[in-house]
Amino acid sequence: MIIAIGREFGSGGHEIAELIANRLQIFLIDDKLLYDLSSEKKIPYEELKKYDERPKVPFLSRTVAGYTNAMEEHLAKMQFDYLRKMAEGGESFVIVGRCAEHVLKDFPCLTSAFISGNKDTKCKRVMEKYKLSAEEAKKLMKKKDSTRKAYHNYYCEGKWGDSRNYDLCLNSSQIGVEGAADVILSYVERKQKN
Amino acid sequence: MTQQVISIAIFVIMFGVIISEKIERHIVSLAAGFLMLVIVLGICMKSPEAIWNTLNFKEFVTPSFWYAKTEGAGSSVGINWATIVFILGMMIMVEGMGRAGFFRWLCLTMAKAVRYKALPLFLVFMVTSFVLAMFIDSITVILFLAAVTVELAEVLHFSPVPMILAEIFCANLGGSATMCGDPPNIIIGTSLGYTFGEFLQNTGAIAGISLVFVIAYFFFRFRKELTKGAEVNASTYPEPSSAIQNKKDFAISCVIFGCAVVLLVTHAMTGLTVATIGTFIAALTLLTSLKAAPMLLKKVDYKTLLFFVGLFVVVGGLEQTGVLNIIADFIHQICGNHSYVMVAVILWVSAIASAFVDNIPFAATMIPVIQSLAATTGMDLSVLSWTLACSTDIGGSATPIGASANVVGVSIAAQNGHMIGWGRYCKTMLPVTIITMLISMLCIFLRYL
Numbered sequence: 119m120i121i122a123i124g125r126e127f128g129s130g131g132h133e134i135a136e137l138i139a140n141r142l143q144i145f146l147i148d149d150k151l152l153y154d155l156s157s158e159k160k161i162p163y164e165e166l167k168k169y170d171e172r173p174k175v176p177f178l179s180r181t182v183a184g185y186t187n188a189m190e191e192h193l194a195k196m197q198f199d200y201l202r203k204m205a206e207g208g209e210s211f212v213i214v215g216r217c218a219e220h221v222l223k224d225f226p227c228l229t230s231a232f233i234s235g236n237k238d239t240k241c242k243r244v245m246e247k248y249k250l251s252a253e254e255a256k257k258l259m260k261k262k263d264s265t266r267k268a269y270h271n272y273y274c275e276g277k278w279g280d281s282r283n284y285d286l287c288l289n290s291s292q293i294g295v296e297g298a299a300d301v302i303l304s305y306v307e308r309k310q311k312n
Numbered sequence: 313m314t315q316q317v318i319s320i321a322i323f324v325i326m327f328g329v330i331i332s333e334k335i336e337r338h339i340v341s342l343a344a345g346f347l348m349l350v351i352v353l354g355i356c357m358k359s360p361e362a363i364w365n366t367l368n369f370k371e372f373v374t375p376s377f378w379y380a381k382t383e384g385a386g387s388s389v390g391i392n393w394a395t396i397v398f399i400l401g402m403m404i405m406v407e408g409m410g411r412a413g414f415f416r417w418l419c420l421t422m423a424k425a426v427r428y429k430a431l432p433l434f435l436v437f438m439v440t441s442f443v444l445a446m447f448i449d450s451i452t453v454i455l456f457l458a459a460v461t462v463e464l465a466e467v468l469h470f471s472p473v474p475m476i477l478a479e480i481f482c483a484n485l486g487g488s489a490t491m492c493g494d495p496p497n498i499i500i501g502t503s504l505g506y507t508f509g510e511f512l513q514n515t516g517a518i519a520g521i522s523l524v525f526v527i528a529y530f531f532f533r534f535r536k537e538l539t540k541g542a543e544v545n546a547s548t549y550p551e552p553s554s555a556i557q558n559k560k561d562f563a564i565s566c567v568i569f570g571c572a573v574v575l576l577v578t579h580a581m582t583g584l585t586v587a588t589i590g591t592f593i594a595a596l597t598l599l600t601s602l603k604a605a606p607m608l609l610k611k612v613d614y615k616t617l618l619f620f621v622g623l624f625v626v627v628g629g630l631e632q633t634g635v636l637n638i639i640a641d642f643i644h645q646i647c648g649n650h651s652y653v654m655v656a657v658i659l660w661v662s663a664i665a666s667a668f669v670d671n672i673p674f675a676a677t678m679i680p681v682i683q684s685l686a687a688t689t690g691m692d693l694s695v696l697s698w699t700l701a702c703s704t705d706i707g708g709s710a711t712p713i714g715a716s717a718n719v720v721g722v723s724i725a726a727q728n729g730h731m732i733g734w735g736r737y738c739k740t741m742l743p744v745t746i747i748t749m750l751i752s753m754l755c756i757f758l759r760y761l
Contacts, residue, residue: 163733166731177331177332180713180735181719182716183720189731189732192723207418
């Protein structure tokens with residue numbers, strides 16, 4: 119069983135993924151992915167973190183005969199290979215972001231969900247979590263979402279957050295983090311029965 | 313005036329779209345070339361003659377295209393077919409050599425010769441990179457050298473990053489030493505009629521002097537990192553013979569490469585043009601490996617050749633509309649008749665531009681500019697040519713995107729878990745690029761002015 123969660127910044131997507139992983143007693147792959155790659159490839163974690171879930175910077179990167187100098191792209195490919203390897207090995211896990219709904223789309227055991235939220239609720243969550251003012255939180259949300267969108271849309275055929283690319287699209291502001299986790303879990307359960 | 317504005321707009325948009333990488337660069341340059349022919353030369357200038365001159369098909373039936381005592385018949389107007397035919401021929405030859413295991417064998421032989429010791433290997437691979445890049449495109453040189461470097465670094469327990477960076481720099485420097493080392497040099501040589509020997513005596517001498525300083529720079533910068541390798545089991549060393557898949561193919565590829573080098577070095581004496589040498593080398597490679605011929609032809613990088621075609625048309629359009637003369641006049645106004653200032657301006661502007669944009673379109677655009685400058689100021693065209701060649705070839709080393717070899721080297725390192733971002737790259741490469749540019753400037757000042 120693989121559950122891929124895409125999310126807007128501040129929507130609680132990570133908490134939802136954590137909750138699902140705990141309830142199902144399976145791995146949550148988020149930062150773990152970077153730690154695993156760091157020890158496998160012997161690259162410092164901080165160095166990988168710099169390029170994680172970021173689009174390559176236009177005008178600062180170039181591609182020649184299929185080779186690129188964009189470290190963001192190299193890390194993304196390492197992560198996609200890692201996810202495919204995990205899936206091929208029959209592992210069950212919850213993965214947050216990393217274009218997983220696209221990278222693992224050929225695995226029938228995949229359930230994908232996109233978590234969005236109302237601006238005010240997301241802003242409140244970001245303010246609390248990062249101890250920011252409302253203005254700073256809004257700025258950060260805008261920046262993070264635009265980075266995630268650009269990263270996703272560079273590697274995937276479908277657009278970030280487009281309902282056609284996910285099994286479920288949920289607004290966490292309406293049903294809360296627990297509610298969203300419940301909906302996803304019940305969907306997975308029904309899917310397995312079918 | 314209208315045609316000039318439109319041709320500049322086409323050129324600028326083409327450059328912008330190429331840099332953005334939204335569309336493959338050969339499609340962009342061909343589309344821009346088509347627009348230049350139809351809108352600027354056809355509709356605005358109403359000149360079928362200008363279109364015909366830009367397409368330059370007549371070059372193929374000109375005897376001097378195939379045989380000339382010098383390359384003097386070269387022309388900078390329109391498509392430079394000699395460059396395209398020569399690069400095509402070299403691509404086929406290099407593909408054949410790679411298939412036979414030549415490059416891997418050479419790298420491993422060098423490693424064995426220095427008994428797989430990290431520091432001597434570092435120095436030998438720098439020189440190997442420099443020498444190979446004098447005759448073969450830098451992408452191929454780095455593709456093989458960096459791959460072997462990563463492999464040896466695993467076995468010998470050292471970081472391959474310093475070595476890959478040094479190889480990249482030396483490949484770009486070696487490319488500047490000869491007429492066939494880097495595409496800008498081929499274009500400059502065929503357009504302005506210089507020979508292999510003339511390049512070697514001029515840009516080659518500058519590159520040779522620079523190499524001494526470059527080796528010293530990398531040695532002192534990384535010697536501590538490369539001398540602290542751990543104990544290694546000698547049985548794990550890769551053997552050069554393991555690189556050779558087929559001894560017959562290997563021997564043939566060595567002979568063909570030798571022929572190419574001899575023909576290039578002697579072409580001023582034999583009268584064979586680079587187009588003839590390219591055609592001959594390609595034919596020889598294909599005829600000696602008939603079974604593999606379709607595969608060799610399939611592996612040719614046609615996209616790059618098409619990119620060149622489109623690019624030459626666009627630059628030809630700029631030239632026909634007089635835009636490049638305006639640029640030349642502008643440089644003349646800034647520099648006056650001070651040859652030192654002119655050389656310095658061309659050198660540093662070209663080097664900085666090449667560090668951020670593809671040096672091929674830049675050099676192609678600058679050739680008519682320096683021709684015009686030489687005509688109006690009376691300055692020796694060859695001095696401006698060597699200045700342009702050195703600056704576009706070496707300036708590209710400064711950033712990870714400045715030259716193809718940089719991108720390939722950095723990418724191979726990253727694929728093997730060695731991330732080289734802009735900061736790490738520039739920290740090492742920017743100072744050595746500046747040092748080399750200063751040496752080049754000094755050499756040009758002292759020798760020619």
